[in-house]
Every structure is written in C-alpha cells, then in structure tokens.
Amino acid sequence: MRPDDWHLTEDVEDFLARAGDFLRSRPGPHVMQLTWAERVRVRGTSAFGTEAPLFGALDRAGEVVATFYRLPLRALGLSPLTPGQADSLAARLANLGHPLSRVSADHGTATAFAEAWRRHTGATPELRDTRLRLYRLGTLAPPEPLPPGRGRVLGEQDLEQAVFWCSEFARAVGEDVRVDAGSWASTRYADKRYTLWERPDGTPVSIAGMNPLIGGQIQVDVVYTPAHLRGRGYAGAVAAEVSRAALAAGARDVVLFADLSNPTSNALYRRLGYRTLADWAVYDFS
Structure with a gap:
C-alpha cells in the first residue's frame, strides 16, 4: 500500500464530499470523524487558530475505506484502520513533516498507528491511563x-x-x-x-x-x-x-x-x- 494513496486536504467540504458517505455508513465507529468535521464546517477553520485542521481519506478502487483528521495541537483521530493502512498513513505524515502529539482511535487502530509512527519517526508512544469504552x-x-x-x-x-x-x-x-x-x-x-x-x-x-x-x-x-x-x-x-x-x-x-x-x-x-x-x-x- 502506497503512502500517496491518502488524499489530504484542509478543505472540510472537499473531505465530506469525498468521505461523507463512508463516514455515515458506520456512524458509531466514525463518531469523532463526523463530530470534528461538522465542528470545523460550522465554525470555519479560522476558529482553530493559525494552523488549519487537516483531513484525509484513503481511496481503494474509487471507494473510500479509511479516514483521519489532524487538529491544531497536533492531535490525530482515526477511523478503524488495518495495520497496513496505519503504516501507510504514518509514512505519509512523516514524509510530509507533520508532527503529532497524540493519536486517538479504537484500541487496535491506535496501537497499530502508534507502533507505525514509532518506526517511521522514532517517537516513543505512551498509552494513557484513561481507558474509554464507546457504547x-x-x-x-x-x-x-x-x-x-x-x-x-x-x-x-x-x-x-x-x-x-x-x-x-x-x-x-x-x-x-x-x-x-x-x-x-x-x-x-x-x-x-x-x-x-x-x-x-x-x-x-x-x-x-x-x-x-x-x-x-x-x-x-x-x-x-x-x-x-x-x-x-x-x-x-x-x-x-x-x-x-x-x-x-x-x-x-x-x-x-x-x-x-x-x-x-x-x-x-x-x-x-x-x-x-x-x-x-x-x-x-x-
């Protein structure tokens, strides 16, 4: 899987046009993706300071299969990813020089990305003590x-x-x-x-x-x-x-x-x- 398969944009309307159907197809696991995209759409990027939020979608044969958002303060949120998808995203963000302070996702996805980010950047991931369950x-x-x-x-x-x-x-x-x-x-x-x-x-x-x-x-x-x-x-x-x-x-x-x-x-x-x-x-x- 190639890192450049990820389509990155700071335009939330472009992101929703591309990935909206995918996100709405499984709204539960995508709750944070939907919430932050809507928050940025309603408030505008200027409400988030000088660093605009970044969104991304992974396309496979014309169909979106995964997404992410990166907020100011370098916080990354992910839809469920396979280890291969997590690795390709980590490689893409690392190659572009996008620093990250944390990643948030379902446990398997967050762990896979944390390990991929360590491999590509040398950053040490530390699991927070607070464990959450989505109901x-x-x-x-x-x-x-x-x-x-x-x-x-x-x-x-x-x-x-x-x-x-x-x-x-x-x-x-x-x-x-x-x-x-x-x-x-x-x-x-x-x-x-x-x-x-x-x-x-x-x-x-x-x-x-x-x-x-x-x-x-x-x-x-x-x-x-x-x-x-x-x-x-x-x-x-x-x-x-x-x-x-x-x-x-x-x-x-x-x-x-x-x-x-x-x-x-x-x-x-x-x-x-x-x-x-x-x-x-x-x-x-x-």
Whole structure:
C-alpha cells in the first residue's frame, strides 16, 4: 500500500464530499470523524487558530475505506484502520513533516498507528491511563423509580449555568481546557444542548449534554453529578432524559463514551440499555 494513496486536504467540504458517505455508513465507529468535521464546517477553520485542521481519506478502487483528521495541537483521530493502512498513513505524515502529539482511535487502530509512527519517526508512544469504552444505545430502559425532580433543557438564557456545570465537569475529569464565558464559544462544549436534573425545589443536581444530530447519530457527551450528590439516581435520570431526547430528535443511533476506570458509570449505562461498541485508546508521543 502506497503512502500517496491518502488524499489530504484542509478543505472540510472537499473531505465530506469525498468521505461523507463512508463516514455515515458506520456512524458509531466514525463518531469523532463526523463530530470534528461538522465542528470545523460550522465554525470555519479560522476558529482553530493559525494552523488549519487537516483531513484525509484513503481511496481503494474509487471507494473510500479509511479516514483521519489532524487538529491544531497536533492531535490525530482515526477511523478503524488495518495495520497496513496505519503504516501507510504514518509514512505519509512523516514524509510530509507533520508532527503529532497524540493519536486517538479504537484500541487496535491506535496501537497499530502508534507502533507505525514509532518506526517511521522514532517517537516513543505512551498509552494513557484513561481507558474509554464507546457504547451504542440498544433499547432505552429508564430507571425506575426516578428520583424526585424533573429534567429542564437549558436555553440561551441559561448560558451562565451551562458554563458553570461544564467547567466543573472539565475540572473533575482533568481536562486541560479553560471553560468560562469568554472562552465558551471556542470550546467543544458550545455546540451541545444541555439538560439539568432539578430537585422539586428547583435546585440543579446533575447535567447531561448531547451533540447535534450528525449522520443520523447523536453523541451523549458530558454526564456529570457533583461528588457529594452521587448515589441518588440523578445521573441515571438525566442521562435517560437526554437519551430519550436524542431519539425524539430523529437519531437512529445514540452513542457515548465512558471511562472504564469508573465501574459505577459503566454499569449505569448498561442498565439504561447501552451496549459496547468499541474500546478506545489514546497514545501520547514524546
């Protein structure tokens, strides 16, 4: 397989015209490809600084069989690749002098690329301790009974609430990002719709968000309950509420990521009807 079989472009519209059907054919494994392509398409490349995002598609006999995206800060995201495809991409990016800080993909793909990148560049890959699992919703099974309270969808007038809760979430998961009113529009949190679970007196106790409908799929992203309020069913209630809203919005598939080091949240998602789609890995490059 030749490295130059990969078609590279900074034009997201060109990328989607070439690879859109391929990505939508398996929206679950391609969730990050679809999400970031849409984010760049909506926001424009100027929103990502001086270094434009890079996209690529591997063509075989007129048919796209694999894709990647490379974001500013040199983060690479991959569709599922064979070891040969991973090696050809690593060779292409190395030959072009494109440095990488990390790669994110399903575990097999990420591992194959990390080894290929080491061979072609000498960079040392280091597997992150955080292990993720990608789930897809089967049949939604809301918890019974629900905790007292109700779900409330946040609107534009609730920006302060959204900023506060997302900043708390980012801090809790150790995400290296600033989330405040000034930086909000440039963060990954800005394009989601959020639902708060509120006690009968209106006190918010848990939040869940969902991405826009892309390729017939919605990703539930950001499910958070403060530590002192956990164990009372709030996360299950708000996650079920958002999952139901995603289905009502027309999603054929609803997916989410969970940290495998947290058995409580993984068990919760399985009770709600989510089933394992893939294990995910991130390698950092020295």
